[in-house]
Amino acid sequence: xxxxxxxxxxxxxxxxxxxxxxxxxxxxxxxxxxxxxxxxxxxxxxxxxxxxxxxxxxxxxxxxxxxxxxxxxxxxxxxxxxxxxxxxxxxxxxxxxxxxxxxxxxxxxxxxxxxxxxxxxxxxxxxxxxxxxxxxxxxxxxxxxxxxxxxxxxxxxxxxxxxxxxxxxxxxxxxxxxxxxxxxxxxxxxxxxxxxxxxxxxxxxxxxxxxxxxxxxxxxxxxxxxxxxxxxxxxxxxxxxxxxxxxxx
Numbered sequence: 001x002x003x004x005x006x007x008x009x010x011x012x013x014x015x016x017x018x019x020x021x022x023x024x025x026x027x028x029x030x031x032x033x034x035x036x037x038x039x040x041x042x043x044x045x046x047x048x049x050x051x052x053x054x055x056x057x058x059x060x061x062x063x064x065x066x067x068x069x070x071x072x073x074x075x076x077x078x079x080x081x082x083x084x085x086x087x088x089x090x091x092x093x094x095x096x097x098x099x100x101x102x103x104x105x106x107x108x109x110x111x112x113x114x115x116x117x118x119x120x121x122x123x124x125x126x127x128x129x130x131x132x133x134x135x136x137x138x139x140x141x142x143x144x145x146x147x148x149x150x151x152x153x154x155x156x157x158x159x160x161x162x163x164x165x166x167x168x169x170x171x172x173x174x175x176x177x178x179x180x181x182x183x184x185x186x187x188x189x190x191x192x193x194x195x196x197x198x199x200x201x202x203x204x205x206x207x208x209x210x211x212x213x214x215x216x217x218x219x220x221x222x223x224x225x226x227x228x229x230x231x232x233x234x235x236x237x238x239x240x241x242x243x244x245x246x247x248x249x
Contacts, residue, residue, distance in 0.1 A: 019088065020087050020088045020091055021088070021091075023091070023095065024087070024088050024090075024091025024092055024095070025091060026091075026095075027091040027092070027094040027095040027098070028087060028090060028091045028094065030098075031094040031095065031097065031098045032090075032094060034098070035094055035097045035098070035105070035106055035107055036090075036094070036106070036107050036108065036109070037049060037081070037106050037107070037108050038108075039108065039110035039114070039115065039119070040118075040119065041114075041118045041119075042118065042119070043118075043119060043120070043121050044119040044120070046079065046081070046124075049106060050079045050103070050104060050106070051103070052079070054077055054078055054079045054104070055077075055078050055079065055126035055127075056078075056079045056080075056081060056124065056125055056126055057071075057078055057079070057080050057081070057125070057126055057127040057128070057129065058080075058081045058082075058083065058116075058120070058125055058127070058128050058129070059080065059081070059082050059083065059128075059129040059130070059131070060083050060112045060128065060129070060130050060133075060146070061083065061084055061112075061130065061131070061132075061133055061134075061146075062082040062083070062084045062089060062093065062131075063084065063086075063089050063131075063132070063207070063209065064088070064089045064092050064093070064208075065082065065084070065089055065092055065093030065096060066205065066207055066208065067131060067204065067205045067206075067207045068080060068082050068093065068105070068129075069093060069096040069097070069100070069102075069105070070205040071203065071204075071205065072097075072102050072104055072105040073100055073102065074203070075104075075203075076104055078104065078126070079104045079105075079106075080104060080105045080106070081105075081106055081107070081108065082105065082106070082107045082108070083107075083108050083109070083110070083112045083115060084107070084109060085109050085110070085111075087109070090107060090109050093105075093107060094107065113151070113154070116154055116155070116158055117154070120158050121158075122157050122158060123157075123158070123159065123160050123161070124158060124160065125155075125158045125159050125160065125163055126159075126160055126162075126163050126164075127159075127163055127164045127165070127166065128155050128158075128159070128163075128164070128165050128166070129166050129167075129204075130146065130147065130165075130166070130167040130168075131166075131167070131168045131204070131207070132168060132169060132170065132207070132209060132210065133145070133146045133147065133167070133169070133174075134146070135169060135170075135171035135174045137171065142177070145174065145177065147167060147174070147177060147178045147181055147182075148181060149181055149184070149185070152165065152181050152182060152185045152188075153185060156185055156186075156187050156188060156227055159227040160227070161227055161228070161229045162226055162227065162229075163226065163227050164191070164224055164225065164226045164227075165182065165188070165223075165224070165225050165226075166201075166204070166222065166223070166224045167182075167222070167223050167224075168200070168204070168210075168220060168221065168222045168223075169220075169221055170210070170213045170218045170219065170220050170221075172219060172221065175197065175221035175223070178221075178223050179196060179197065179223055182223055182225045183195075183225075185225075187227055187228055188225040188226065188227060188228070189225060189226050189227075189228050190223075190224075190225055191224040191225060191226060192223070192224070197221050197222055197223055198222050198223065198224050199222070200220065200222050201222070201224075204222070
């Protein structure tokens with residue numbers, strides 16, 4: 001999964017060339033009209049898209065989609081919106097939606113920041129999932145990481161009270177950054193009893209990427225925070241974020 005963020009010119013991803021298999025190309029051509037939501041710079045009525053008002057959970061950067069597909073299958077009472085710009089993963093998950101005839105999972109392949117800002121209304125999301133985003137391991141590239149103060153402030157604005165942000169990484173220094181940013185965001189409460197990391201919840205399916213890392217002895221860190229009642233994101237932080245995203249295309 002390849003996501004990153006620049007604070008000077010905000011983007012929630014970096015496009016990189018990749019090959020798509022014939023089956024993925026077929027799914028992109030055949031199933032995209034059925035299961036993809038086109039980007040439009042105006043609020044989306046997701047109750048109309050899904051045909052119900054069930055809780056909506058957004059996953060940013062779903063990779064090849066195995067985890068998100070498993071969650072949607074296991075939780076038909078919830079709606080899921082997956083955001084991923086890489087077409088191989090998009091094709092793979094489109095095929096999965098068709099195969100399992102899922103009505104509670106839809107996809108988008110646009111910049112997540114613009115989707116959040118323009119298509120998702122405030123206080124409307126029950127959760128946001130960000131699993132194994134690009135760690136940008138070199139120190140000079142840390143500014144490109146997705147989990148940063150301004151972005152988490154935006155996510156908090158979009159959450160309902162009780163809504164969650166759940167992120168996971170196999171890079172320890174990124175885990176430290178995630179924990180710090182989320183802890184310092186007004187309105188969020190850490191769900192770990194000791195104020196650090198949680199154990200992987202059973203409702204977060206193990207991905208092939210994650211299992212490969214575990215087999216190699218890598219650590220995995222999960223952070224989960226919930227939005228508290230009667231709180232709002234820091235207005236100065238949101239104003240700064242708004243300024244950096246103005247006129248971004």
